[in-house]
Amino acid sequence: MHLDPRDRVLLQQVQDDFPLDPRPYRVLGEILGMPEREVMGRLTDLSRRGVIRHIAPILEPGSLGIRASTLVAMRVPEERMHEVAAIVNEYDGVSHNYRRDGDYNLWFTIAAADEEELSKTLGEIGRRSMIPSRDVLNLPVVRRFKLDVRFRFLEEEDDDGRGR
Structure with missing residues (x-):
């Protein structure tokens, strides 16, 4: 996908130093x-071209009072996928869920103030969805890794318009 030089410099700036200002796009424009x-x-x-999905902050969970989180995989009958996903989506602690191929076909992440609240919420999701516990994998965070993933948009282009 071709990105002109102004798109590249804009994307790099948004990634590296998005302004915390009531009018961040004005500030970006000034910069x-x-x-x-x-x-x-x-x-x-x-965004329309699919180069960016969304612009959002990455927050440190501990500073927000979140002390427990987990990744959950569920084995959901195909005909109940939308129903169960809708139940999961009702919970504030769920940041996202997605469908995957394979036996465990609904995955979601959930966070809570502590392990007790997390366990209570997972139990509630299980009861409401009627998915048996044998069809639920709870994969809690054991060790957190922080990766700073950045995409380089300011590299030189070849004659065909692709980056090197």
Whole structure:
């Protein structure tokens, strides 16, 4: 996918130092020498083209009072997938869920203030969804790894427009 130089510099700035300001796109424009409207239009276009999925902060769970989290995999009958996913989505602690191929076909992450609250919520999801405990894998966080994943958008391009 071709990205023009202004898209590249914008994406790099959004990744590296997104402004904490009531009008962040105006500030980005000031930094990059673009009008606020252009910044917003470019980001909208990049989103529409699938280059970016969304812009969101990455928060430190402990600073928000979250002391327990887990990844859950469930074996859900195909005909109940939407129903069970809707139940899971009702809980504030669920950050996302997704369908996967294989026996365990519904996966979600959930966080809570402590292990007791997490256990209570998982029990409630199990009861409400009527998925037997033998069809639920609870994969709690044992050790947290923080990776700083950044994509390089300012590399040189070959003659065909692809980065090297």
